[in-house]
Amino acid sequence: MSGLWVVLPAHQEAARLGDTLEALAAQRDRDFTLVVVDNASTDGTAAIAYEFARWAPFSVHVLHEPEKGLGCAVDTGCRYAIRHGASLLARTDADCLPRPTWTAAARTALGSGAGLVCGRVDTRRDEHGPLGRAVFRTLVRGAALFGRVRPAHRRRHGYLAPYRMHAGNNLAITAALYEKVGGMPRRPSPTDRLFVNRVRRHTAAVVHARDMVVANSTRRLRDYGVVGTARWYLGKGQGKREEDPR
Template sequence: MTGPAPLGAGEVRLWVVVPAFDEAAGIAGTIAALAAQRDRDFRLVVVDNASTDGTAVEVRTACAAYGLGVSVITETRKGTGAASDTGVRHAIAHGATHVLRTDADTLPVRDWTAAGRRAFIEGADLVTGPMRARTDEVRLRPWERVVLPGVIGFCQAFGRFRPSNRSPELKGPYRMSPGCNLGVSAAAYEACGGFPRTAIEELHEDRELVNRVRRVSSRVEYRRDLVVHASVRRLRAYGLRNTLRWYLDHGHRPDVVDVREIA
């Protein structure tokens, strides 16, 4: 078996990684959004994180329907961090120079992969962008339409002042990078150690990755055109106050962490 062809100057071999746990009911929407990308020059890997439903079957069925190639691999160690790390390392081992990661319940906009590629070509080692609420799952209440953008803005501002994000050895600016909307170069990923192999309730693996990359690179960027629409089912399950507490160091400890149904 021969390896990937030598890279040309500025060439980006792009992969998209999607960790998934019990997402058979909704992952087809994410697959449809990826299939609709204007830049289809990427390879997709879905990491089935020990699902108990037909997630893997649904992924293969949806990808076949859209003519989208996919590798479905399994990570038996439960955890968003573990599944993400397995997916990124699989992509790198198979030739990826850069990886975009999203979730199995998000809808990337049509220019998402193109925006990520532009950022990587221009030298970004880690890139993130806006996360907006999905409106196709449930009808957002009027106050939620007003409050949610402000809440996200508050979290972004708060993150810049957290002591753990301001350590002297960290290079470049802190960028809040939700796991459903971030990208990383293979070189930076391997140099920094990658995602922690943790469960979602143990550690915010996306925040940890940002700071790990910042230890080896200052090229951490926020791109306004790198947009995903994220699920609001955690907000529905936890309520606004507890959702905020959850994202601020897991101050809220729900009995059921892996929310799969929306009220």
């Protein structure tokens, strides 16, 4: 069995999960195990995952995490995978579409000495039009630039690697490093910045792989608006909204 496991948290994703699972089934490197973590969903999320497991071209495990929060679901999936033999972990979200070379690129980067690798995030082409997608890309790039110049992220604070905004929907990490840093913070979104900064305090082996590509949902732009989405990516959280639409 391959040591690569893909962790896929999913909360109320019945409308989108099927597309993500099909994108994983279309990977050129399918020598991996998938764990879908149903995070307290009340729709058909779990049923879709179980149905996919019947015909998937790789082994699929479906877990149930009753504690709401993206960090909780991710951490539960990663620790389950490690207990069952994972040496490499890749993660995306249940509203994203990994390109066919995604798992191969993650495996190559980790096999070349990276401890944590982040890929390139594009936008899904079935949500919004060209203008909406352009606005979304601009917001993400602006947040990434802000993160690089943010005083709290400077290396003088004990970080071993320079800061880059690593999207949680497109990460891969060795199991050993995941455990060493204490895992994903078990809390609601946003968790990615906290996790990456944990890693930066332990290793300089943090790399970016442009051939590791995931198409990201732009629905946060629809639900939050431009200002709300900008606040999210600048680390201001989801405000008064009850749930992050991912």
